Amino acid sequence: MLYFPRWKTILIIAICVIGTLFALPNLFSRESLANLPGWYANSRISLGLDLRGGSHLLLEVDMDAVIRDRVEGLVDGARTQLRTANVGYTTITPSARGITVQLRDPAQAQAATQALRELANTVGGGAFGGGQPDLDVAAANGAVTATLSEPALRERANQAVEQSIEIVRRRIDETGVNEPTIARQGADRILVQLPGVEDPDRVKRLLGTTAKMTFRLVDMNADPTATRAPPGSEILPSADPTGPQSYVIRKRVEVDGANLQNASAGTNPQTGEWVVNFEFDSTGARRFSEVTQANVGRPFAIVLDNKVISAPVIREPITGGRGQISGNYNAQTASDLAVLLRAGALPAPLKVIEERTVGPDLGADSIRAGLTSVIVGFVLVCVYMVAAYGLFGTFACIALFVNIVLTLAALSMLQATLTLPGIAGVLLSLGLAVDANILINERIRDETKKGRGVFGAMEAGFSRAYSTIVDSNLTTVIKMIILFALGTGAIKGFAVTITFGILISMFTATVLVRLMMVTWLRQTRPAALPV
């Protein structure tokens, strides 16, 4: 154990040197490293939001709305399907996850079942088919029920979350936040981290809007002040406080916002008011021109998130695929709406269920507090170690310093995130790392007392202490893995730094210290150990 072949010595020193090199970029600003190769300059620890300031938002996708949407779609679809199949019905009742159709003539149950089956989408399966219909249709007592199946609901929810993440990313990119993190969390959540964002109000507003835009015809025959709309239409409130309070709008979507290709904020040259200009893709432009051709002289409603933005009368067919939305906008709201339209609609509403925002100067204060603590802690531990173990204590302190450097290097290379609890972890791992040296030194002392010679005592001290060191360190590492798995946010950072600190201490406190001790032994050949 005391013999170090040359290659081993070189390897140990190389690890320390390379580690130091990788930790170094953290000491300099990004600008001063600009001339170095990117892989090296990027070897730095990224600071958590609690240290650099920023906003952490946890969003939840409203799954009920996703299912409700699909059920509403089923009701409309069923109406059309049954009409085409010439099946008479009295009512179509939506339920939590399906619909029930009450038939006029129970004998038509077979035909109704057939017609409703047409509404099913195929879910699951791969490129070679093998999927399953997402609807279970059954007839009983003159009624036919269509129920969305469990896997179908799951699949749909999954899609909704994936789509939402995409849309959230596009919207946030539009706001110009640097290095945002957008990640799925669990079944129906999205984690958004926005470094440097001090007031997440605008982002929250952008993400809190579904931005589902549709172009639909106004039902001219119905009375907007009535309590119930005729079948196939609905009463929607107006977004514009100056016009009529509400409109009766056909449920049928003539052109969908998904067909928008571009949108931008601008001002109307005549009135000077803020507007949003939009442009359809080819499908959208074709549909738009067809609809406007067929409905000249009638109002055409622009509906955003179930509110009527405006319902201008179509004066002439619009064939260019371009249009303009006006309605009490200012520069900010117009550009926000343009962002939303460009990024596309969310498949379901998002709710912010957790917010943690830290201002940049609080972050800076935290860094300062953390650094002070680490330095004071390091000095205190070193004073004790030197007082208690003399030269061997000094070796332990050098190893401790290398431990901190290598921990920083490991965090930099993995580009792990350092949080405030993470700094506490660095500090705490100092106390735990030095435990190994205390164990070894006490052992060497014991063995020396028992009358062993210099080399014998060292040999025995290291080998006996080793299993204890492994046992005691592993117990802490196990705890930290559990904490990492179950903790969230900043607390994970604590688990990460402690785990690295401890694992690296198994190298610095044993191997590196042993190398120092052995080198010293060979050079001075002492008669007794200084323990």
Place this chain on the structure above:
Amino acid sequence: MFRLRLVPDKTTIPFMNGRFAGLFVSAFLSIASMVLFFYPGLNYGIDFRGGIAIEARTEAPADFAQLRQQLGELGLGQVALQEFGSPQDVLIRLERQPGDDAAQQVAADRVRARLAEILPGTQVRRVEAVGASVSGELFTNGMLAMGLAVVAMLVYIWFRFEWQFGVGAVATLLLDVTKIIGFYSITGLQFNLTAIAAILTIMGYSVNDKVVVYDRVRENLRLYRKMPLRDLIDLSINETLNRTLGTSVCTFLSVVPLALFGGEALQEFGIVLIFGVIIATTSSIFIAAPILLFLGENRLRRGTTEETGGTAPASSSP
């Protein structure tokens, strides 16, 4: 050559004489802690209870009575104000708002807007708003983490030692953890995610401490075959006393700066760890060892008879 020794090298303190006293005091403190857990209970932070915390730095020292009244006008329930650090730093805490998770956000935004209105120039340094479903999950996960940690320790020590060691360590661990919870209750420190991290750290430290003593007991079991277990445990504790105290002092020294300079966020963490180090060190000596004595009498030596005894014990190193 001067060497700082926390205790003399050769001690023969009969720790096991105090085993009943140690266990009794520990059990008493733990039971008292459990009572404190239910009454007055813990000061749950917003991680676990949900609600809103806003840290603001006002331009001039804030008038709390006026601020409380002005924020109270928002009708968001009880507004708790707390000064920390300096008279300009105010922590505003609101109970969880009725309604869903999004209601917390709305309320937080309203407080922010109101602050900007009544105290222009106020810097909002930190905002946390946690809804009920998130706080519920965080709490469940926190408890799960603690439970898993206890089980993992039992399994690990059982695997590395005999079952008596595992049971001894885990029983001690439970006594330790209950006392820390009692500490939270008495001091009114916030019980939140950081608290879970603190407790897990102390658990790790505590087990670490026990492992060192147990390791020596195991070694001495092989070394001194005829020695009564009680004397053997005493010997083991005395032999490792300098290390136990040395590590405690070092950990203590590394944690004290957190409590002194760590700023608001790390201060509580540091204080709890200081308490935890003291608890864990004493429990290694006065609790874990006696439990081993009770469980292990006449049993621990089985299975070691066929190994060679004498002065050169089988090393346990890998």
